Amino acid sequence: MHGLGHLRFDIGLLAQRLGEVTQWVNGQPEGERLGLGYFGSSTGAAAALVAAAELGPMIDAVVSRGGRADLAGDALAQVQAPTLLIVGERDDVVLGLNEIAFQKLTCEKELAVVPRATHLFEEPGALEDVASLAAAWFQQHLKAK
Numbered sequence: 627m628h629g630l631g632h633l634r635f636d637i638g639l640l641a642q643r644l645g646e647v648t649q650w651v652n653g654q655p656e657g658e659r660l661g662l663g664y665f666g667s668s669t670g671a672a673a674a675l676v677a678a679a680e681l682g683p684m685i686d687a688v689v690s691r692g693g694r695a696d697l698a699g700d701a702l703a704q705v706q707a708p709t710l711l712i713v714g715e716r717d718d719v720v721l722g723l724n725e726i727a728f729q730k731l732t733c734e735k736e737l738a739v740v741p742r743a744t745h746l747f748e749e750p751g752a753l754e755d756v757a758s759l760a761a762a763w764f765q766q767h768l769k770a771k
Contacts, residue, residue, distance in 0.1 A: 637697050640673030645680055652684060661768030663687040663707075665760060672697035679704035687767035689760045692720055692745050695727035702727055708734035710763040712756055714743030736763075 644664070651657040662685050666674035671693020678685040679701035688709040695702065695711055709731055713721045721739065728737045738759050743752040 635669055637669060637672045637676055640670065641676035641680065644673055644677040648677065648681060648684065659770055661686045661770055663689070663764050663768050665689045665691070667691040667693050669694055669697060671695055675705055675709070676701040678707045678709075682706050686769055687764055689763055690724075691756050691760070692717060692747065694720070694723065696723040698727065702730040703732055705731055705733050708763070708767045710736050710738060710759065712738045712740060712759055714745055714747055714752065715739050715741050716743060717745040720745060 648662060651660070652662070664674035664678060664685060664687075666672070666688075667690070671690035672695060674688055674690065674693075675695055675698035678688050679698070683706055685707040688705065688707050690709070690711045692713060693711065698705075711724045711728055713724045715721070724737060728735060740747065740752055740755045740759075743749050743755070747753045747756055
């Protein structure tokens with residue numbers, strides 16, 4: 627039997643699943659009143675951006691942590707939700723890819739670079755910095771309806 631690890635690179639499938647779950651949440655009585663945001667890392671960030679592009683104003687905010695935002699491709703220009711890209715200062719490859727993706731975003735956006743952090747943010751205090759940045763972004767942009 628083959629593992630399913632390859633599915634984490636199927637951005638279209640991940641975005642579709644995320645969109646379906648989001649539509650379901652939004653269809654619930656309680657869900658109609660909630661602000662909706664996505665937090666994704668690695669390829670999950672690309673899926674979150676693709677889903678946000680497809681769902682438009684239904685998504686209030688997106689945060690990507692060490693994500694491969696570049697894998698969202700043409701969807702980047704369609705994202706309407708305010709988007710925060712968080713990357714470690716010492717994650718040279720992903721930082722470069724996020725700088726390119728950042729230029730393609732036309733929504734409200736910010737690129738936050740966590741000092742001394744590598745790809746997995748394993749350095750002391752790095753994940754706490756990510757959590758603080760993400761929490762502040764969501765507090766600013768998630769709006770109860």
